[in-house]
Amino acid sequence: MPAASEKAERFRALHRSPHLFVLPNAWDVPSARVFEEAGFPAIATSSAGMLVSLGYPDGEGIPRREFLAAVRRIAERLSVPLSADIVAGFGRGPATVARTVRAVLDAGAIGINLEDEDPRRDRLVPLGRQVAEIRAIRQLGESVGVPVVINARTDALTRPEGSAEERFREAVRRARAFRDAGADCVYPMRLTTAEEIARFLAESPGPLNVMIRPGLPSLEELERLGVRRVSFGPSASYAALGLLRRIGREVLTERSFRSLLDGAITFDELNRLAVARAPGAPPPGDESR
Amino acid sequence: MPAASEKAERFRALHRSPHLFVLPNAWDVPSARVFEEAGFPAIATSSAGMLVSLGYPDGEGIPRREFLAAVRRIAERLSVPLSADIVAGFGRGPATVARTVRAVLDAGAIGINLEDEDPRRDRLVPLGRQVAEIRAIRQLGESVGVPVVINARTDALTRPEGSAEERFREAVRRARAFRDAGADCVYPMRLTTAEEIARFLAESPGPLNVMIRPGLPSLEELERLGVRRVSFGPSASYAALGLLRRIGREVLTERSFRSLLDGAITFDELNRLAVARAPGAPPPGDESR
Numbered sequence: 001m002p003a004a005s006e007k008a009e010r011f012r013a014l015h016r017s018p019h020l021f022v023l024p025n026a027w028d029v030p031s032a033r034v035f036e037e038a039g040f041p042a043i044a045t046s047s048a049g050m051l052v053s054l055g056y057p058d059g060e061g062i063p064r065r066e067f068l069a070a071v072r073r074i075a076e077r078l079s080v081p082l083s084a085d086i087v088a089g090f091g092r093g094p095a096t097v098a099r100t101v102r103a104v105l106d107a108g109a110i111g112i113n114l115e116d117e118d119p120r121r122d123r124l125v126p127l128g129r130q131v132a133e134i135r136a137i138r139q140l141g142e143s144v145g146v147p148v149v150i151n152a153r154t155d156a157l158t159r160p161e162g163s164a165e166e167r168f169r170e171a172v173r174r175a176r177a178f179r180d181a182g183a184d185c186v187y188p189m190r191l192t193t194a195e196e197i198a199r200f201l202a203e204s205p206g207p208l209n210v211m212i213r214p215g216l217p218s219l220e221e222l223e224r225l226g227v228r229r230v231s232f233g234p235s236a237s238y239a240a241l242g243l244l245r246r247i248g249r250e251v252l253t254e255r256s257f258r259s260l261l262d263g264a265i266t267f268d269e270l271n272r273l274a275v276a277r278a279p280g281a282p283p284p285g286d287e288s289r
Numbered sequence: 290m291p292a293a294s295e296k297a298e299r300f301r302a303l304h305r306s307p308h309l310f311v312l313p314n315a316w317d318v319p320s321a322r323v324f325e326e327a328g329f330p331a332i333a334t335s336s337a338g339m340l341v342s343l344g345y346p347d348g349e350g351i352p353r354r355e356f357l358a359a360v361r362r363i364a365e366r367l368s369v370p371l372s373a374d375i376v377a378g379f380g381r382g383p384a385t386v387a388r389t390v391r392a393v394l395d396a397g398a399i400g401i402n403l404e405d406e407d408p409r410r411d412r413l414v415p416l417g418r419q420v421a422e423i424r425a426i427r428q429l430g431e432s433v434g435v436p437v438v439i440n441a442r443t444d445a446l447t448r449p450e451g452s453a454e455e456r457f458r459e460a461v462r463r464a465r466a467f468r469d470a471g472a473d474c475v476y477p478m479r480l481t482t483a484e485e486i487a488r489f490l491a492e493s494p495g496p497l498n499v500m501i502r503p504g505l506p507s508l509e510e511l512e513r514l515g516v517r518r519v520s521f522g523p524s525a526s527y528a529a530l531g532l533l534r535r536i537g538r539e540v541l542t543e544r545s546f547r548s549l550l551d552g553a554i555t556f557d558e559l560n561r562l563a564v565a566r567a568p569g570a571p572p573p574g575d576e577s578r
Contacts, residue, residue, distance in 0.1 A: 022540055028317065029344040034530050038537025048559055053342075055318035055362045057560040073344045212546050219544045235546075236536060238553035240529045241323050241562065246552060247525060248327025251311055255508045257501050257524075263535060264527035270337055271346040273530065 008110040008147045011042050011081035015149070015185050015207040020223040023083070023209075025232040027053045030273035031240070032074045032082070034265075037273075043078060044113065045071065047085040049237035058234075059119040060087050064100070068107050075108025077276045083111030083149060088119055093129065094136030101137050101148060111149035112137065113187065116156075116174060124156060127174060131181045138182035151209055151229070152183035157190045168196070175204040185209050185229055192216055194225060201226045211235075297399040297436045300331050300370035304438070304474050304496040309512040312372070312498075314521040316342045319562035320529070321363045321371070323554075326562075332367060333402065334360065336374040338526035347523075348408040349376050353389070357396050364397025366565045372400030372438060377408055382418065383425030390426050390437060400438035401426065402476065405445075405463060413444060416463060420470045427471035440498055440518075441472035446479045457485070464493040474498050474518055481505055483514060490515045500524075 014021045024040050026032035027049030035043055048058035050070055056062040067090070075082045084104045089097030101112055114137070116130045117123070125133075134152055141148035156171035175186040187209035191200055194217045201208055209229040210216065222230060247259045303310045313329050315321035316338030324332055337347035339359055345351040356379070364371045373393045378386030390401055403426070405419045406412070414422075423441055430437035445460035464475040476498035480489055483506045490497055498518040499505065511519060536548045 024537065024540070028342045030341050030526075030530055031533055034533045035537050038534060039541050040537065048556065052319050052559050052563040053317045055366050055563050057563045058556075077344050212549060214550055216546075232549065234556065234559060235549050235553060236533060237319075237559055238555065239536060239549050239551075240532060241319055241559065242552040242554045243529060243532050244320055244323045244525060245327060245554065247528060248313065248324050248329065251313070252328050257505075260501060260521065260524050260528050261503055262528075263531040264524060265531045265534065266527065267337065267347075267523065270341050270523060270526055270530065274341040274344050274346045 004105065004108075004110050004146045007081040008141075008149055011083065011111050011149045012147060012184055014041060015228050017228070020219060020227055020230060022219070023229055023231040024236060025049060025085070025234065026074065027237055028070070029073055029077055030270065031236065032078055033273040036078055036080050036277070040080065042081040042083065042111075043074075044083040044111070044231060045074065045085045045109075046232070046234045046237060047087045047113075048234040050085070052237065058087075060090050064090050064103075068103050071104055071109055072107035077274070078108075079277050081111065081149075082109045083113060083151065084109035085113040088115050088117065088125065089133060092118075094132045097133040098136040098140040101140055102144070105141075105144060105146055105148060110146060111151065113151040113153055115153040115189075117158075124154075124159060124170075127177055130174070131177050134178055134181040134183055149185070150183045151185045151187050152178035152181075153187040153189060153209075154178070155189050157188055168199075172200060172203045175200070175206075179204065179206050187211075187229075187231075194221060197222070197225050197227060293394065293397075293399050293435045296370040297430075297438055300372065300400050301436060301438045301473055303330060304517050306517070309508060309516055309519060311508070312518055312520040313525060314338060314374070314523065315363065316526055317359070318362055318366050319559065320525065321367055322562040325367055325369050325566070329369065331370040331372065331400075332363075333372040333400070333520060334363065334374045334398075335521070335523045335526060336376050336402075337523040339374070341526065347376075349379050353379050353392075357392050360393055360398055361396035366563070367397075368566050370400065370438075371398045372402060372440065373398035374402040377404050377406065377414065378422060381407075383421045386422040387425040387429040390429055391433070394430075394433060394435055394437060399435060400440065402440040402442055404442040404478075406447075413448060413459075416466055419463070420466050423467055423470040423472055438474070439472045440474045440476050441467035441470075442476040442478060442498075443467070444478050446477055457488075461489060461492045464489070464495075468493065468495050476500075476518075476520075483510060486511070486514050486516060 023044050024035040025044045025046035032043045071084045090100045116125045118125050154171050154174040171188045185207040192215050207228040211233040250256045312333050313324040314333045314335035321332045360373045379389045405414045407414050443460050443463040446456050460477045474496040481504050496517040500522040539545045
């Protein structure tokens, strides 16, 4: 997989740059392609966004085959690297999770996001098992020659158990173990304030991913704090569906098409988003300049 | 198909009411469900929106199986009637088009939109063949006991051939033939001004569909003119992707998350859109009141 290997290296390098990068999470072909055309250097999928678009609540209720087909549709039409959100790996244990990652690489992604909350039980995956899964992904990448970029998410901060301090310490403990197991970046869900972020990076130095949400510091401050990766999470799905809800209500209650017609793209622009950028086309970002 | 039959009758009745109704075109599960929750009495698909979401330009380049799976995903999670845009029928001739409609009914839709421009050749389908296809759909509906609602689109006004007057007369000729063959509604693409709409209805009376586009008269005026069905076409896809483009540019050039966070729905609202409305839930529209 020489092209995949090169894309993975390019994506990994973003995590090691002194600058922060923003990673937009898409859910289907045009949402991914419109972000590519806007100039983002890489694209990720959002499990919630992608699964809901196919009619499944977030989790692992979607058939594996249907999930992989959705990743492949996007990967085949993108030029920039794609990171796939694989929830908790679609199954338990290192061998199963490595098989999922192998299938995701075959589908064309070169990075994965793996979370440590068990979607079948309402609890965190035991740390030993999660670490073994991360190691297995790293080994799989070595065996197929793709330095797959591993983003290791922890939900320790979102759990109801324990005090806030205990949750924070558990998140740090997990982040350290994930880095030691070969994760390229750690992603503590719900880490938000400048104070928390600074403490987290002091206790677990290395590439850190935070999600865009209300209350997050500015990109300038996040960069100053040392954050490397800022991802949309499902927020672009929330925004797009919020717009459709407004459109529906405006039409039904105000008899107006304002939000439907304002700021829209055209038929030709829509169709262009279905296909990969033509060879020799301007690099991402040029169109918006 | 008793439930399908009832849904088809309910959808057909909307075309025979003295009032106009607005039909929003969706492309995936949450876009359809958010319009259902907003209170629309029926939902349609947009071929351009749906095909591009799956990575194919508008037309019939998508594998039939993949197209039908997308219709089924939406139909299975909607309570209100669903009309499927089947482009030009996914194949040529009455038997092939009837087979497509049979598969679309099996997938859970109860109405179809059939256009008369051949997506493989740059020309209108010969009128005799299009009429035979509409007759075959009507017969298929009778044979399976579902009064499938047929929306017969003509692209005569959009063709480059002839004068504007000649194009208009061809569109009227086709609309009359389509109504005679059993179409429930006719849909002249690009019919826009009040003057054109009034003349069209004078020359081909009956249920008329117009598409929302810049320059269209208000819903009040359209109702006064006698229009029965006003559809979004691909415009909600244009709007949603326009928003994603703005989000991308804002993040990259202004370092701002404003459009990403403003007016968004929540995680729980997103997940709710993946599944059918619970039995006993309030009827569509109640939530926005």
